[in-house]
Amino acid sequence: MAPAPTRSDCEALDQADPLAPYRGEFVVDDDALIYFDGNSLGRLPKATVTRLQRLLADEWGGRLVRSWRETWLAMPVRVGDLIGTGLLGAEAGETVVGDNTTVSLYKAVSAALDARPGRRTVVIERDNFPTDRYLMESLARQRGLVIRWVDAGTSQGLTVDDLAGVVDDSVAVTLLSHVDYRSAAILDLGAMTTLVHESGALMVWDLCHSVGSVPMQLDRAGVDIAVGCTYKYLNGGPGAPAFTYVNRARQDELAQPIWGWWGRADMFDMAEGYQPYPDIRAWLTGTPGIMSLAGVETGVEMVCRAGIQEIRRKSTALSALAIELYDEWLAGRGVGLASPRDPHRRGSHVTVTHPGAVRLTDELAAKGVVPDFRRPDGIRIGLAPLTTRFVDVYDGLVVLRDLLG
Amino acid sequence: MAPAPTRSDCEALDQADPLAPYRGEFVVDDDALIYFDGNSLGRLPKATVTRLQRLLADEWGGRLVRSWRETWLAMPVRVGDLIGTGLLGAEAGETVVGDNTTVSLYKAVSAALDARPGRRTVVIERDNFPTDRYLMESLARQRGLVIRWVDAGTSQGLTVDDLAGVVDDSVAVTLLSHVDYRSAAILDLGAMTTLVHESGALMVWDLCHSVGSVPMQLDRAGVDIAVGCTYKYLNGGPGAPAFTYVNRARQDELAQPIWGWWGRADMFDMAEGYQPYPDIRAWLTGTPGIMSLAGVETGVEMVCRAGIQEIRRKSTALSALAIELYDEWLAGRGVGLASPRDPHRRGSHVTVTHPGAVRLTDELAAKGVVPDFRRPDGIRIGLAPLTTRFVDVYDGLVVLRDLLG
Numbered sequence: 001m002a003p004a005p006t007r008s009d010c011e012a013l014d015q016a017d018p019l020a021p022y023r024g025e026f027v028v029d030d031d032a033l034i035y036f037d038g039n040s041l042g043r044l045p046k047a048t049v050t051r052l053q054r055l056l057a058d059e060w061g062g063r064l065v066r067s068w069r070e071t072w073l074a075m076p077v078r079v080g081d082l083i084g085t086g087l088l089g090a091e092a093g094e095t096v097v098g099d100n101t102t103v104s105l106y107k108a109v110s111a112a113l114d115a116r117p118g119r120r121t122v123v124i125e126r127d128n129f130p131t132d133r134y135l136m137e138s139l140a141r142q143r144g145l146v147i148r149w150v151d152a153g154t155s156q157g158l159t160v161d162d163l164a165g166v167v168d169d170s171v172a173v174t175l176l177s178h179v180d181y182r183s184a185a186i187l188d189l190g191a192m193t194t195l196v197h198e199s200g201a202l203m204v205w206d207l208c209h210s211v212g213s214v215p216m217q218l219d220r221a222g223v224d225i226a227v228g229c230t231y232k233y234l235n236g237g238p239g240a241p242a243f244t245y246v247n248r249a250r251q252d253e254l255a256q257p258i259w260g261w262w263g264r265a266d267m268f269d270m271a272e273g274y275q276p277y278p279d280i281r282a283w284l285t286g287t288p289g290i291m292s293l294a295g296v297e298t299g300v301e302m303v304c305r306a307g308i309q310e311i312r313r314k315s316t317a318l319s320a321l322a323i324e325l326y327d328e329w330l331a332g333r334g335v336g337l338a339s340p341r342d343p344h345r346r347g348s349h350v351t352v353t354h355p356g357a358v359r360l361t362d363e364l365a366a367k368g369v370v371p372d373f374r375r376p377d378g379i380r381i382g383l384a385p386l387t388t389r390f391v392d393v394y395d396g397l398v399v400l401r402d403l404l405g
Numbered sequence: 406m407a408p409a410p411t412r413s414d415c416e417a418l419d420q421a422d423p424l425a426p427y428r429g430e431f432v433v434d435d436d437a438l439i440y441f442d443g444n445s446l447g448r449l450p451k452a453t454v455t456r457l458q459r460l461l462a463d464e465w466g467g468r469l470v471r472s473w474r475e476t477w478l479a480m481p482v483r484v485g486d487l488i489g490t491g492l493l494g495a496e497a498g499e500t501v502v503g504d505n506t507t508v509s510l511y512k513a514v515s516a517a518l519d520a521r522p523g524r525r526t527v528v529i530e531r532d533n534f535p536t537d538r539y540l541m542e543s544l545a546r547q548r549g550l551v552i553r554w555v556d557a558g559t560s561q562g563l564t565v566d567d568l569a570g571v572v573d574d575s576v577a578v579t580l581l582s583h584v585d586y587r588s589a590a591i592l593d594l595g596a597m598t599t600l601v602h603e604s605g606a607l608m609v610w611d612l613c614h615s616v617g618s619v620p621m622q623l624d625r626a627g628v629d630i631a632v633g634c635t636y637k638y639l640n641g642g643p644g645a646p647a648f649t650y651v652n653r654a655r656q657d658e659l660a661q662p663i664w665g666w667w668g669r670a671d672m673f674d675m676a677e678g679y680q681p682y683p684d685i686r687a688w689l690t691g692t693p694g695i696m697s698l699a700g701v702e703t704g705v706e707m708v709c710r711a712g713i714q715e716i717r718r719k720s721t722a723l724s725a726l727a728i729e730l731y732d733e734w735l736a737g738r739g740v741g742l743a744s745p746r747d748p749h750r751r752g753s754h755v756t757v758t759h760p761g762a763v764r765l766t767d768e769l770a771a772k773g774v775v776p777d778f779r780r781p782d783g784i785r786i787g788l789a790p791l792t793t794r795f796v797d798v799y800d801g802l803v804v805l806r807d808l809l810g
Contacts, residue, residue: 027466037470044466052457052696060643061432061449065442065775072643102665102691103508126677131666131691134679138664231692238465238477238695259543260507261536270780272531274539286507286536287636289694290643291457370470375675 004328005321005394013321013390019314022306022386026235034396036371038384039209039349042235047298055294072290076262077281079297083234083243086304088207088226089217094248096280097296098262098288101208101229101242102131105175107256107283108225108244109139112173112202115253119172119201123148125158129181132206136175145172156340157185163192171201178216179209179347182374184319184339186214186347190221197222202250208232211243212300213315213348213385215308224250233311233348233384235299240292244283251280260285306386314385315348321393322350322381329401338378348385351378352400363403369396409733410726415795418726424719427711427791431640439801441776443789444614444754447640452703460699480698481667481689484705488639488648491709493612493631494622499653501685502701503667503693506613506634506647507536510580512661512688513630513649514544517578517607520658524577524606526551530563534586537611541580550577561745562590568597576606583621584614584752587779589724589744591619591752595626602627607655613637616648617705618720618753618790620713629655638716638753638789640704645697649688656685665690711791719790720753726798727755727786734806743783753790756783757805768808774801 005013014020027044035043059067076096084095098104109122124136126149140147150166152158157180167174174196179186189205196203205226210216212233218226226245230236246254259274261267262284276282303311319339326337336353340346354360354377361373372380379400383393410418419425431448440448464472481501489500503509514527529541531554545552555571557563562585572579579601584591594610601608610631615621617638623631631650635641651659664679666672667689681687708716724744731742741758745751759765759782766778777785784805788798 027462029467033469035469041465041470041473043469044461049461049466052461056449056454056457057432060446061454062434064438064440064448065446065777066770067643068446099504099508100665100691100693102667103504103663106663106665106690129666130669130672130675133677134664134666134669137679138662142662238472239692239698241694242691257543257547258508258511259539260505260511261534261539262507264535264539267535270535272538274542285511286505286647287644288505289646289697291696291700292694293644295696365471372470 004324007391007394010321010390010394013317017314019306019310019385022302023389025302026387032368034369034392035387036369036381036396038387039232039382040372041238042232042299042384043387045235045298045302047302048237048295051294051298052291055291075290075293075297076284076288079293079300080243080280082297082300082304084245086300087211087308088245089219090245091219091248093280095243095245096283097230097241097243097293098284099241100239101227102135104227104242104244105132105206106135106139107258108204108227109136109173109175110257111254112204112225113139113143114255116172116202119170120144121146121148121170121172123150123166123171123174125176126151127180127182128175128177129206129208132175132177155183155338156345157183158187160188160191160195163195167196167199167201169199171199173202173204175204175206177206177209179214181209182338182351182378182380184347184349184351186210186345189216189223193221193223210347212303213311215312218245219247223247225254230296230299234296234303236296237292240296241288246280246283256283258285262286302386311385315383316343318383318385318388318390318393319343319346319348319350321390322383322397325394325397326352329397330404333404349380349382351380353377354379360400360403364399367399369399409729410799412796412799415726415799418722418795422719424711424715424790427707428794430707431792437773439774439797440792441774441786441801443792444637444787445777446643447637447704447789448792450640450703450707452707453642453700456699456703457696460696477695480695480702481693482686484698484702485648485685487702487705487709488616489650491705492616492713493650494624495650496624496653498685500648500650501688502635502646502648502698503689504646505644506632507540509632509647509649510537510611511540511544512663513609513632514541514578514580515662516659517609517630518544518548519660520607521577524575526553526575526577528553528555528571528576528579530581531556532585532587533580533582534611534613537580537582560588560743561750562588563592565593565596565600568600572601572604572606574604576604578607578609580609580611582611582614584619586614587743587756587783587785589752589754589756591615591750594621594628598626598628615752617708618716620717623650624652628652630659635701635704639701639708641701642697645701646693651685651688661688663690667691707791716790720788721748723788723790723793723795723798724748724751724753724755726795727788727802730799730802731757734802735809738809740809754785754787756785758782759784765805765808769804772804774804
């Protein structure tokens with residue numbers, strides 16, 4: 001095993017990093033803060049401050065209601081297309097931004113269930129993010145469905161074989177997270193989508209922990225529906241709305257269940273009888289939060305400008321560094337590694353485990369290192385390639401090492 | 406009939422108006438603009454500009470993810486209570502702010518339907534706002550329900566007798582708007598709620614066009630659920646989230662259908678199996694848009710400080726003035742009055758009709774007067790008591806009068 005990197009090595013990595021200048025495009029008050037939670041709430045882009053000032057002064061304050069037609073009405077599709085074409089491997093017209101992740105997933109799974117009326121089983125991973133599990137429970141209860149929980153065989157994440165063991169022709173919908181919110185395991189989106197389709201079921205992907213850090217090709221993989229979060233790697237701001245992708249080939253077949261005026265063809269006709277827009281706008285419900293949408297737009301523009309391939313390259317280097325330092329300093333001292341070692345199977349965070357993880361997370365925060373605690377015993381180190389430096393990884397893990405005594 | 410007020414009379418009314426100073430608390434770039442659309446998008450409070458600057462700089466930019474526990478997590482209930490106790494006649498713990506109006510109404514009507522499983526009919530007014538009609542259609546289709554459309558007998562709005570003709574023991578839920586979005590007719594919230602309850606049905610009120618301009622006493626009336634908009638008279642900003650009121654006496658009985666992590670008891674436990682919070686938070690789904698919620702908070706604070714009784718008093722005076730000037734200048738020139746003359750039955754806007762309403766609305770806008778066109782032939786004059794002056798009503802209707810040639 002090569003010797004672990006020194007702090008000088010990390011400084012050299014930062015010097016050579018083509019993405020390093022992006023940190024300067026964010027508001028960073030406290031340069032000493034080591035922020036390992038950019039995958040929970042991404043930092044504030046300076047462009048968002050400027051954009052919101054303009055939104056307040058010119059659009060809301062100045063043009064008032066006229067801004068709807070002048071700019072705001074188009075935002076759900078405009079920002080959706082930015083995400084879809086820049087980050088999802090989608091064409092224009094397949095992605096829209098509106099409701100929160102929970103409501104968006106509810107609509108997605110409902111639509112998929114309606115398209116497979118004879119089937120009574122849904123598949124979801126037992127370790128999926130809570131909101132995914134809970135909304136599946138709500139739909140199962142409403143519709144009298146059976147939930148088939150699938151478990152990963154190992155800590156390396158769910159495999160195609162794991163999934164093959166539970167998908168059959170009784171399954172209507174499978175809902176999986178592309179990147180696991182605790183382990184960072186990347187699931188094989190292409191092969192799993194194909195497998196699910198072979199049984200005649202539909203595939204809904206939760207992209208919350210991958211979008212903006214892991215490249216993907218939803219059109220090529222034939223994904224049916226996907227939903228993702230904009231306040232993590234996309235830096236959209238607290239509670240910024242989710243996006244929904246619907247494969248163009250499925251748009252006629254899939255109808256979301258919450259009919260409102262924003263999904264109604266010719267919405268300002270306010271006519272009798274619901275008729276959905278014959279395009280992705282049919283996935284809108286009511287009025288989206290424009291201030292949050294504006295933050296998504298500026299955040300996504302920056303991610304697209306940096307380039308998802310370059311982001312992925314740095315992300316992999318950051319997480320590899322974290323694992324090298326884990327091996328050097330933490331392994332064998334009561335700390336475990338809960339993330340895959342194979343970089344191709346690992347997203348943009350690294351989770352280490354410790355029986356005292358709650359206490360350690362608090363102690364880290366008190367020393368200016370902010371990770372996330374994840375039950376039951378995980379310290380999640382989020383690595384946001386546009387703002388996390390290699391020296392941050394080094395310095396943050398020094399603090400954790402020293403806390404272990 | 407007394408002579409119509411002169412412009413000097415209107416100036417005197419503004420001089421004597423105790424709410425006049427509130428206009429100075431809003432961003433008003435163009436003092437000559439006559440804005441009759443504060444009931445579509447309320448103006449921007451200066452306090453919101455300050456609040457959002459702090460939110461960006463200190464809370465998002467500075468404290469980052471730590472702001473969730475420090476301030477943001479509590480906002481849906483904190484802002485809800487502000488609305489509930491200040492404007493709805495509710496106690497603390499009955500109101501929460503989160504999803505948009507459409508999604509909130511979907512949850513409300515779903516919950517009410519689940520609580521009346523044997524009944525297959527829903528009642529809604531044919532002239533209700535489109536999103537209310539469309540979501541009722543979506544729920545009727547999903548659940549195989551019959552929609553019973555009710556029509557107002559006259560242009561003065563739906564009466565208790567009109568409603569009595571359609572509510573019987575087959576009805577599960579009745580959904581009505583407290584103030585009609587076109588005519589401004591105020592429905593008798595107390596008597597209609599009682600009538601609906603007498604048949605064993607549940608009552609859902611849409612308060613979008615009344616909250617912040619018409620006082621109400623939801624607890625006293627025994628209303629089951631109510632949903633309302635925050636971007637009109639509450640000045641919360643474009644697409645700010647809706648609030649949901651659930652009567653405490655019904656909270657055990659009524660369960661909303663979209664289960665997500667924000668509604669889960671002890672949400673950060675992320676435990677298996679959904680268990681709703683044993684309080685109003687059970688009505689949350691996923692992460693709400695915090696920037697929009699902050700705008701709601703500052704907007705509502707100002708409305709509460711001004712006082713809903715004082716707002717109502719001025720609102721009635723403004724709309725009475727508009728009707729006097731209609732009588733003097735517009736009646737008999739192809740213009741009709743689509744709003745009730747009885748001030749007790751009229752909300753805070755006045756709609757006049759004309760066959761050329763589309764053209765007239767555009768021509769008004771070109772001359773710096775911004776009302777809203779409402780199908781089929783309505784020009785809606787929104788009167789926002791905190792920002793609309795008596796001289797605005799006078800000057801705006803002068804422009805309309807002169808356009809009639």
